[in-house]
Amino acid sequence: MGTWIDISQRLDENVAVWPGDTPFSYKVNWSKEESGSVNVGQINMSIHTGTHIDAPFHFDNDGKRVIELDLDLYIGSARVIHLPNKTSIGVNELSSIDLDGVTRLLIRTDAWKDQSVFPQSIPHIQPELAAYLSELGVRLIGLDLPSVDPLDSKELSAHHELAEHGIHILEGLVLDDVLPGDYELAALPLPLVEADGSPVRAVLKKLP
């Protein structure tokens, strides 16, 4: 027991939210006193808060919704790599890193220092990286950042290029204490039928 490392942001009113987006809230809507038996809670949040996956519908009206996503993307072996102090991440930044046989790639950038505050700027994924990664067999990319594109991007070129190359997106990971290496990942989305993404509880277990 105790072998799983939680790499998820905690969800309470302190969680950082995209500027202008729905704040996170949890409340007991029907208390034990009122109901006579139970506390019944309610959460209200944007899907793009904290640790979450994007479904292609987030940036493409014809894209897949969460329920249509392959669960295999979100459970299985993953490689964590450490790329601190980058302004962007492209083929150059990855060319010296061994990605042989990697299906799920998690990138620790350390660029979002205080995750209770939404960052001013982040290193972004260069759209050209999508073709390079898909050639290697990568199907999921995860980051310790709120987006794979620059925060002010409207085109979301990296989101689109990744999707076009069959690479799915996991955002808002907490990788502060995770050393580079190979792990078992579980980060399952909820069975949301129509949604453009889903919060996930992301966990890692070191592989021998």
Ligand SMILES: N[C@@H](CC(=O)c1ccccc1NC=O)C(=O)O
């Ligand atoms: N692309 C971001 C989310 C995003 O762009 C966003 C999320 C909530 C409210 C506004 C957003 N973008 C606005 O331009 C993501 O994938 O999480």
Ligand SMILES: [Zn+2]
């Ligand atoms: Zn998102």
Ligand SMILES: [Zn+2]
């Ligand atoms: Zn995204």
